[in-house]
Amino acid sequence: MGGPRASSLRELRPEDPTRIGRYRIEAKIGEGGMGAVYLGRDPDGRPVAVKVVRSALSDDRTFLARFHDEAANAQRVASFCTAQVLEHGEDLGLAYMVTEYIEGPSLLEHVTENGALSPGMLHGVAVGVAAALVAIHSAGLVHRDLKPSNVLLSISGPRVIDFGIARALDVASAHTRTGQVVGTPGWIAPEQITTQQVTPAVDVFAWGCLVAFAANGRNPFGQGPFQLMAARAVHAEPELGELPRSLAPLVQSALRKDPEQRPDARDLLLALVGGAAEADVTTELGEAWASPPPPDDPGATSRDVTARSAGPPPVTAAAPPAASPPPAASPSPAPAPVTDLAPDWPLERPAQEPKTEPAYERSTAPAAEQQFAEQQFAEQQFAAPPPVLPPVPGWTDGPGRRGGRGGLSRRTVLIASAMVGVLVAGVVAGGIYYFNRPSGEAENKAGPAAFPSAPMLVRIDNEAGWPKSCHADIGVYRPGEPAATKLIGGDRCEMLPEPSPDRSRIAFTRTGGGESEAWVMNADGSGAQKVTDIAGGRLTWSPDGERLAYMGKAGDTRQIFTITLQGHEVTQLTDDDSPKDDPMWSSTNKLVFWSEQDDVLQLYTLDPDRPRSAWTRLTKDGVRANDPEWSPDGSKIAYTRGPADRSTIWVMNADGSGGHALTTGGLHDMDPAWSADGRWLCYVRGELSDPVIRAVRADGTGDRVITPAGRTFGHPTWM
Structure with a gap:
């Protein structure tokens, strides 16, 4: 978890710890299926995010072993475009992990409040998240639960959080039922739903969903209960809405049903920073990469924020024809996600309810279709062999929210151009290092060493x-x-x-x-x-x-x-x-x-x-x-x-x-x-x-x- 706005922090209650390890606890950021996240301070006074596992899981030896396993792996992930994992351990009978504290709203919060991103900011998010996936995958991890609430928009660019931790709950011996899916409907790949092998390709699929959401303000698989969302992910084609010309083909390839046909994170990164024509890249990156101004900025207004989302008209990506579109979805607030399918760190934040991943409004699909899908999923319980999900007829959820239009000041353009230059230079430098490092440094030319088959x-x-x-x-x-x-x-x-x-x-x-x-x-x-x-x-x-x-x-x-x-x-x-x-x-x-x-x-x-x-x-x-x-x-x-x-x-x-x-x-x-x-x-x-x-x-x-x-x-x- 990174840095929420000050208004979302919750004062400590008597049951909350005041110190974990060597960290002083100051406030509660949020809590979810795995535990609670606190704002802490290290001995030098620097802010950190302290994630504390709930006591029921701390008694599970297998879970703890996997938790420390994944936390140790996460410490090796390059910190560029991620929230760096600083430490993990056990104190007061509880397991904990400490990460860098990132100041800034999540992509979910920003899009929910301000509408879809401008093309320039959208490209910055696409590049930054792809770079984060390269770092995560090269460390031998799979995020498994990449979604807008796990991408923070900091002043230095997008930062991915909570990578690698979902796997710990996936193997908890006393707390995971057979066939349970770890992830969030609307962002998980078909092979996660059908309980096939989880590979880095699931994160690439989530990247495609995330970029489409950031561009249009809605999930490419629409809204509805998790059964319908899961069925669509397996059978239906995504509705990508409006995407810039440089991003549409990449997003389409990332959302292919067959994981073997998706590009890997390195392919995405190379295409994003070097695969487009020079004019296209200049157009895409000429706008502001800037997160919304901090809450204490007296000059920040809603008009300033809206202006950041303005940009030239994007290209509309082709979408599959709808058979008989159901009525438009209700704009009423979405209910909270199903925690069985989203056992990650905070699913909700204090003082911001009922804000959640915008993919859980009641489905407007025909009642028979919805009932059939729910029955199929209830019977199969995501267990092997993979369930045969019902085909889903065409559907639509109406237009996504777009940000208002407005001009950028000369000062804003100059600052933004400098920041974009730093972001792209860092990504390119990281990509050059990744592709040209010595063969023994993380991966050799043949790729990561396969696990030994010997006993x-x-x-x-x-x-x-x-x-x-x-x-x-x-x-x-x-x-x-x-x-x-x-x-x-x-x-x-x-x-x-x-x-x-x-x-x-x-x-x-x-x-x-x-x-x-x-x-x-x-x-x-x-x-x-x-x-x-x-x-x-x-x-x-x-x-x-x-x-x-x-x-x-x-x-x-x-x-x-x-x-x-x-x-x-x-x-x-x-x-x-x-x-x-x-x-x-x-x-x-x-x-x-x-x-x-x-x-x-x-x-x-x-x-x-x-x-x-x-x-x-x-x-x-x-x-x-x-x-x-x-x-x-x-x-x-x-x-x-x-x-x-x-x-x-x-x-x-x-x-x-x-x-x-x-x-x-x-x-x-x-x-x-x-x-x-x-x-x-x-x-x-x-x-x-x-x-x-x-x-x-x-x-x-x-x-x-x-x-x-x-x-x-x-x-x-x-x-």
Whole structure:
């Protein structure tokens, strides 16, 4: 949420918090299906929007995992044309997310009060929202609920808010019924309604609806209850009304029923900033991009606002012929949206009721048609297989509201031209960077890395108590399945599975009765054999698969040893008195591990073929570092960095250079492990007693929850 007008803010009530995390709460902005949004201040006094999840959802572990997952992803979205996500966490037993506070009305408010946008301002909104979608999609997110109330018209241009958060509610285990649609009728794509796969194409469809609405003051699929709106989105052609010549073809292509036939956000952006003729672009952008003046501007009048919406006559886009148009829709105020279908952040704002998305007036379609559509949707409940929706005859909702006409002053034109120049320059620069960045920076030339198809080895916790007590087996888990398949178990604790380089065997640690042992078994769980006694911790394979490295006791100190699987020949590699652990062997024959040799956990490497050789220190910033894991080619190391309760996953080069954060949750991230192709990492987030497995691309995008609902897994590694 951004910045509503001061008059729409609500004073805090006794049940409202006065502080969340490090933010002082000053007023309530609004509330909706997911929770409440507050105006807050950070310790430096800067305004922020603090979104607090309602308590019922805060008790849902699966929802919370997804909420933090999506919030962490949202933090990586470039802030241009979006409201930047600053932080997320939990306080007072509630989950919260903090975003940049954007001052300005929503597109819904502006169009409702002032009519359709002028061509210049319309083009600015189209460009800005397309740029925001490029940033959102390149971070691996899909907005899912793009609509006019989620676009704020700030002084610097349009800003998209609430991206990526709708998905959290979509998977809430205790609060989402089977087949529920997340989104708002009138702005969601056909494939969302028929519960097919959600891709970035749904946002492109919403972009087309949004631009048509901004140009005409009405939804291209008309008005009515959600059943009729949904049926029209699936079967009927949109009525685009009047659109500028440069926008009409793009909007038509964005609203195609088949998501595969729609352009992506990058195509939209390129066409908007460079695909039109120079004269057309000059005409489109020559007018003002300016949000309505702030409420405390004494010179602002309704005539000033109306003048901003003036412009040359637009081109009328072709619309499908109507069979028998029903009577014009009633101009009476629209009822509130159905919250089942719009579980987003504020659905309404205080002191502005009954203003809502203008797509919910009672339908004027024939009663039989409406009843049939409602019955079909009630029976199907949006569940798979997709419902067969009734074809909708032609319809019309009458002319949209247009802004009044008036001239622009010389001063207004000069200021507006400068602002439009900044907006377009920023979009073009962002587009140039996006299309020409190095291949490893977010997406390579082949596009984002597909999620690995290989299964994971996991520790399956059969009872609570980890890590004080262990009741675990080792199993194979394929992400997306409801449970793991046990490979080995018993009355002792099996943990820390590590596949051999050729994936034919698995080494693991077995504990019980105060003893720890190194074991090896075949990949299917057969042929398990004890290798040696150890001092606890994980095992790691040599590149040739003929040796294991492990932690063993030498006097009163744990040291790093190796042992051959044939002959059980033992070699001691270290002999100092510092605590150390987590040895990991690289494909280039180096061992990385952590040690407190320099009074803080730092990462070091040594040559396993030169016992008691000098170490090379990799991390030198004095921040706690552990859990090192080599990439498959030995060029990088992923590791856990930071205090245990606020740690994140970092990646650095093999020589210690180029260290950077891969995750941003700060909620005890640990135990990273690479996929076989080196393009994904899995890791664990959360309390040791209640871990959640997650996965993220090596470029930081696509972060997601892997653990199935109701299961507790740990120590993940891909086969």
